[in-house]
Amino acid sequence: MTTKNQRRRGQQFGSLKVAVAAGSLAAALMGTQLLARQDAAAATAVAQPDTLTINVPSDMPTTLQTNQAAPAVNSTTPQRQVTLNLQPIPQATVPQIRSAPSIVRMAPLTQTRSSR
Amino acid sequence: MSTTITCPSTTFRAMGCQIDLWLEADESSAAVAFEAVEKLFAENERILSRFSTTSELTQLNGRTGEWVPVSDLLWNVLEEALIWAAETNGLFDPTCLNALEAAGYVVSFEAMATAQFNGRHQAHHLLNGQWSSIQLDPAHQAVYLPYGLRIDLGGIAKGYTAQQAVDLMSPWGACLVNAGGDLVAGAAPSSLPGWPVGVAKPSEAGDPADNALSLWLENAALATSGVDYRRWTSNGRAAHHLIDPRTGLPAITDLVTATVWAAQATEAEVRATTSLIMGRHTSLDNLENQSHLAAVLFDTDGEMYQTSNLGNLVI
Numbered sequence: 001m002t003t004k005n006q007r008r009r010g011q012q013f014g015s016l017k018v019a020v021a022a023g024s025l026a027a028a029l030m031g032t033q034l035l036a037r038q039d040a041a042a043a044t045a046v047a048q049p050d051t052l053t054i055n056v057p058s059d060m061p062t063t064l065q066t067n068q069a070a071p072a073v074n075s076t077t078p079q080r081q082v083t084l085n086l087q088p089i090p091q092a093t094v095p096q097i098r099s100a101p102s103i104v105r106m107a108p109l110t111q112t113r114s115s116r
Numbered sequence: 117m118s119t120t121i122t123c124p125s126t127t128f129r130a131m132g133c134q135i136d137l138w139l140e141a142d143e144s145s146a147a148v149a150f151e152a153v154e155k156l157f158a159e160n161e162r163i164l165s166r167f168s169t170t171s172e173l174t175q176l177n178g179r180t181g182e183w184v185p186v187s188d189l190l191w192n193v194l195e196e197a198l199i200w201a202a203e204t205n206g207l208f209d210p211t212c213l214n215a216l217e218a219a220g221y222v223v224s225f226e227a228m229a230t231a232q233f234n235g236r237h238q239a240h241h242l243l244n245g246q247w248s249s250i251q252l253d254p255a256h257q258a259v260y261l262p263y264g265l266r267i268d269l270g271g272i273a274k275g276y277t278a279q280q281a282v283d284l285m286s287p288w289g290a291c292l293v294n295a296g297g298d299l300v301a302g303a304a305p306s307s308l309p310g311w312p313v314g315v316a317k318p319s320e321a322g323d324p325a326d327n328a329l330s331l332w333l334e335n336a337a338l339a340t341s342g343v344d345y346r347r348w349t350s351n352g353r354a355a356h357h358l359i360d361p362r363t364g365l366p367a368i369t370d371l372v373t374a375t376v377w378a379a380q381a382t383e384a385e386v387r388a389t390t391s392l393i394m395g396r397h398t399s400l401d402n403l404e405n406q407s408h409l410a411a412v413l414f415d416t417d418g419e420m421y422q423t424s425n426l427g428n429l430v431i
Contacts, residue, residue, distance in 0.1 A: 106431055108314035108330045109121055113297040114342025114373055115133055115271070 121305055121312070123290075126150045130157035131165070131274050133296025137281070140290040140305050149288045153281045160280075163189050164273040166213060173269060177213070181263040183253065191257050194250075197272050200386045201247040207390040209361035211247045213268040216359050219366050245361050274298060275339060275385035282381075292333070297340050300381045301333040310334035312431055315412050317420075318344040318372040328412065328420055330431040331377070339384035341392045342373035360393050367393045370415050374399065377410040377429060387411070396421060 124146030125138045137153055139146045163172045172190050186194070197210040250267075251260040261267065278295040282302045285291040291302040292311045304310045310332030316325035331338070343356040343366075360367035374391035378384035387409055391399035396415050403411045403423050410426040 106308075106312040106330070107120065108312050108327055108431075109138065109292065110136060110294045110299065111297075111314035111316045111325065111327055112294075112299050112338045112340045112375055113316035113319070113325050114340050114345045115274075115296045115298070 121308070123305065124150075126154075128154050128157075130154070131161050131277070131296070132167070133274070134294075135296070136294040137285070138292040138311070139285050139288055141288040145288050149285045149291075152284055153293075156281055156284060157277055160189060160273065160277045163187060164193060164269050164277075166268050166270065173267070176259060176261065177266040180261040180265055183256070183258045183260050185256060185258045188257075191252075191259070193269050193273055193276050194259060194267070195252065196276065196382055197267075197269055198247060198250060198252070200272070200382070204386065204390050206245055206247060206361055207393055208272075208386045209245060209247050209359075210267045210269055210272070211245070211250070211265055212359040212361055212364075213266040214264075215361075215364040216268060216357065218364070219357075219359065245364075271339075271341070271385045271389060272382055275300075275337070275381035279337070279381040298381065298385060299333060299338040301336060304332075304334040308332075310429075313338060315375050316340070316373075318342060318414050318418075320344065328414075331426075331429040332431055333377075333429075336377060336379055337381035337384040338375060338377050339381065339388040340373055340375040341385075341388040343367075343369070343392070344372050358389060358392055369393060369395045371396055371399070371413055372416055373414045375412045376403070377426070379408065383409075 121138070123138055123140045124143055125136065126146075127134060127136050129135065135154075135157060137150055139149050141149065161171075162168070165171045166173055166177070168174060172187055176184050176186060176190065194210070197208075200208045201210060246262065246265050249262045249265065252258075253260070274295050275298055278293045278298060278300040281293045281295075282291055282300045285293075286302040289303075290305045290311075292313075293300045297316075299311075299313055301311045301313075311334065312330055313333045314327030314330050315338070317328045319325035341358060343358060356366045358367045358369075359365065369392055371392050374388045376384045376387040376391060378387060387403070388411075391403065391411060391413065394402065396413055399411075399413065400421055400423070403409050407425060409423070410429060411423045412426065413421045415421070
């Protein structure tokens with residue numbers, strides 16, 4: 001025999017199942033749309049950069065040095081690895097339009113041939 | 117977009133062929149230049165023609181075995197001919213006149229249609245290949261032809277004169293000369309990389325010749341030698357005007373025409389002639405090894421061959 005409390009818990013559990021199912025469906029739909037947008041972005045991107053890994057010495061200052069002539073970091077310096085997953089930057093493809101040559105056809109003015 | 121060149125031009129006959137001139141200048145300047153060039157061709161023909169009994173060359177050919185003082189023009193052209201004879205190991209030979217007449221080329225080609233060859237010139241000793249026995253005395257500008265040796269400066273005289281014509285017209289502007297199928301260009305016309313010219317496919321007498329390809333020509337020459345036009349029958353045998361100095365007979369070759377591009381008209385003329393005599397394989401090898409030359413050859417099967425550097429000139 002079911003008590004009043006047991007019936008109330010059963011109703012609450014049923015509502016939870018409906019909410020979870022609805023949430024899953026919504027998440028699946030949003031995921032599908034997101035994947036479709038990612039595919040579109042990938043198709044228009046000019047280059048797909050690989051994952052960029054930067055090894056940063058632990059004692060390195062926060063300011064980055066871009067000078068290539070800077071002294072190499074001592075390999076014994078303890079390093080920490082920072083992995084940056086950079087998303088490709090969508091770029092519009094620029095059409096390569098060549099200017100038309102100024103002379104497409106030029107009829108010969110005269111011709112070389114055996115003496116006559 | 118199609119472009120055409122519009123500039124003053126003129127046409128006249130000299131040295132047994134049609135001469136065409138183009139000059140990028142105003143009409144009055146062009147008229148002055150054209151008149152000067154026409155006089156140049158007439159004067160050079162008067163000195164260098166082997167068909168005129170009064171030409172200086174004919175006089176020289178008639179005085180073999182003695183020293184003969186010659187004009188600046190005859191001296192310069194003969195000297196250049198001998199330089200090219202040495203350069204080509206005698207394959208270009210200005211001493212082939214006896215052999216040429218023995219083959220039946222005794223009058224100008226225009227007159228040959230009515231001339232009857234009777235073989236009287238075969239009595240000459242051929243003496244081709246004797247170019248190195250000609251002596252030049254620079255101090256007295258005099259020439260010594262060994263007894264019986266006679267010279268013909270036909271093709272090289274025409275090329276030399278066409279080059280002189282370009283040098284003469286160039287101070288007025290960009291110019292182009294067509295001397296019987298041999299082209300010599302000065303500077304390029306305005307806003308073009310050169311003068312657009314065609315290389316004709318071989319053709320019989322009287323037939324219009326289609327162009328096999330078109331080239332830009334600027335400060336250079338394009339000469340064609342061929343056996344497709346100046347040919348005849350002599351004593352029942354087919355003959356043409358290109359003598360092989362090694363045999364003294366019309367060259368037996370697998371080429372019908374040879375067109376050579378060079379910086380100077382005389383070299384283009386000489387290389388075209390010698391290429392035809394050498395035949396396809398030898399001449400192509402020879403031309404490929406000389407990067408300052410480019411060429412188009414047609415063989416007897418109608419096939420076209422060209423040197424690898426010709427592409428730089430093609431329109």
